[in-house]
Amino acid sequence: MSDRLGGALARKPLHFIFVLDVSGSMMRGGRIQALNNAITEVLPHLKDEARANPHAELLVRVLAFANEPQWIIEAPTPVDQIHWKRLEAVPRGFTELGSALQTLSGALDHLDESNSAFPPAIILVSDGRPTQSSGVTFAEGLQALLNNRWGATAVRLALGVGRDADMHSLRRFIGDEDVPLLRADNPEQLVEYIVWASKAASKVASRPVVGPGSGVTAVPPSPIGDPIWSTLG
Amino acid sequence: MTDRPDADPVWTTLSGTTIGSVHIRDELPIQDAVLTWSDQAQGHAVVAVADGHGHKFHFRSDTGAALAVISAVEELRRILPDLRAADEAARERVARAGAAIVETWTAKVEHHLTANPYSPAEDELGASADPLRAYGSTILAAAAAGDVMAFLQIGDGDSVLVASDGTAARPLPEDPDLDGLHTSSLCQPRPLDALRVAVVDADADQVALVFLCTDGFGRSRVDADGWWRQTGEQLLGFARTHGLGWVREQLPEWLAEPALIGGDDTTMALLVRNDVAGIVRPDLADTVPVPE
Numbered sequence: 001m002s003d004r005l006g007g008a009l010a011r012k013p014l015h016f017i018f019v020l021d022v023s024g025s026m027m028r029g030g031r032i033q034a035l036n037n038a039i040t041e042v043l044p045h046l047k048d049e050a051r052a053n054p055h056a057e058l059l060v061r062v063l064a065f066a067n068e069p070q071w072i073i074e075a076p077t078p079v080d081q082i083h084w085k086r087l088e089a090v091p092r093g094f095t096e097l098g099s100a101l102q103t104l105s106g107a108l109d110h111l112d113e114s115n116s117a118f119p120p121a122i123i124l125v126s127d128g129r130p131t132q133s134s135g136v137t138f139a140e141g142l143q144a145l146l147n148n149r150w151g152a153t154a155v156r157l158a159l160g161v162g163r164d165a166d167m168h169s170l171r172r173f174i175g176d177e178d179v180p181l182l183r184a185d186n187p188e189q190l191v192e193y194i195v196w197a198s199k200a201a202s203k204v205a206s207r208p209v210v211g212p213g214s215g216v217t218a219v220p221p222s223p224i225g226d227p228i229w230s231t232l233g
Numbered sequence: 234m235t236d237r238p239d240a241d242p243v244w245t246t247l248s249g250t251t252i253g254s255v256h257i258r259d260e261l262p263i264q265d266a267v268l269t270w271s272d273q274a275q276g277h278a279v280v281a282v283a284d285g286h287g288h289k290f291h292f293r294s295d296t297g298a299a300l301a302v303i304s305a306v307e308e309l310r311r312i313l314p315d316l317r318a319a320d321e322a323a324r325e326r327v328a329r330a331g332a333a334i335v336e337t338w339t340a341k342v343e344h345h346l347t348a349n350p351y352s353p354a355e356d357e358l359g360a361s362a363d364p365l366r367a368y369g370s371t372i373l374a375a376a377a378a379g380d381v382m383a384f385l386q387i388g389d390g391d392s393v394l395v396a397s398d399g400t401a402a403r404p405l406p407e408d409p410d411l412d413g414l415h416t417s418s419l420c421q422p423r424p425l426d427a428l429r430v431a432v433v434d435a436d437a438d439q440v441a442l443v444f445l446c447t448d449g450f451g452r453s454r455v456d457a458d459g460w461w462r463q464t465g466e467q468l469l470g471f472a473r474t475h476g477l478g479w480v481r482e483q484l485p486e487w488l489a490e491p492a493l494i495g496g497d498d499t500t501m502a503l504l505v506r507n508d509v510a511g512i513v514r515p516d517l518a519d520t521v522p523v524p525e
Contacts, residue, residue: 003483010454203259
């Protein structure tokens, strides 16, 4: 008989899912470059978070969306195994966020059949108003996500990019009024906000939830630099 | 098989608790609590564990958990003389004790709150609007009066009894509201809706030991469905092969690993009967004086 009581232990997965807008408007003002830079910069921070969370196996997925959703990293991947390939914005691409959320909810169906995983963390970045050329409205996509057990319990954070970001839709995506909704107006802010969101999400997602509210307590960073994306449009 | 004298069995209590790695990381106190009591002469014993919620809305849950185990031991001690048979009357008595635990816990929380009012910053979280919420905790308890055993529980965690052949069973009904992400709680509206109780005839069911543990012990097990059976079988095997002294020495190590890997506080309490064949039983009774 082994002297370890209760059998083998395994770190529970903590799924980190980035949902990134690559619509045509992301080509303006260097936004897509800034988004790529932000993801590149956030990876070392996520590695630090993984080290700071010995109880959780931090796994990353990336879903991009314009005219349609497309998995950039579909399989849950340990953060130290990610080699980021720069995303390209889709010229004249729409903002099919509803379809993206529907795809996301379908992926969450297979997340973890047991009760042992942490709630996932979902970080949405978008610079425009959701379109519905695919026939799926934002409301339908969001409802599909919230109808999913993991989608409903996920730590959901959102970042708007520039003045055309639909902050109302992003607030609906977050759901919890106590969670800050940030809008980046320049590349430096986008990097800082994504890093903040990633850290805040990992802290919260790895704690048990009791009652309502996401438990996000991290204070967001103050805006830095000039608001170039708001002034340029 | 047991080797029973005519006298009522005597129950030995063991317990341990370890802070979770997430709480160490976040510089939070341990939010589990455990309390045991036994009276060797009477053959009576009570064990209780509690798991404070730890979420930002439950910022005094370490105190809530401590008050929960004190309340449980107090109230279960009161009813031990009434537990003469594992029948419906005993089950109803345990259910009334569950209601008394909720009442006692609420009174203790209110007393603590009077002495330690919420600060303006805590009030911003809505603490005064729902004054019990900050103290939110689960409670699991088991009591033995000779061959009659009582179990009660509100919230997550595991209550397991182990027969003398090593077979483990869960004496309490399932709580349908437990989904792995949320837990029932002493601080919820109508906590008695989530109260689960059971009485067991330890003689008829050949009960050798009982263990209670907070969810930190089991949540990170690879065998999510069978870990508790394995734990029960192992505990009985270890008690027989190494003695209870060794089991007590091992408890901190057994709790430390899930607390590190799972991240959550991890607590276990055991009731072990003295007359199960093969168990080496030095005098290990953990007695904690409880105000009458």
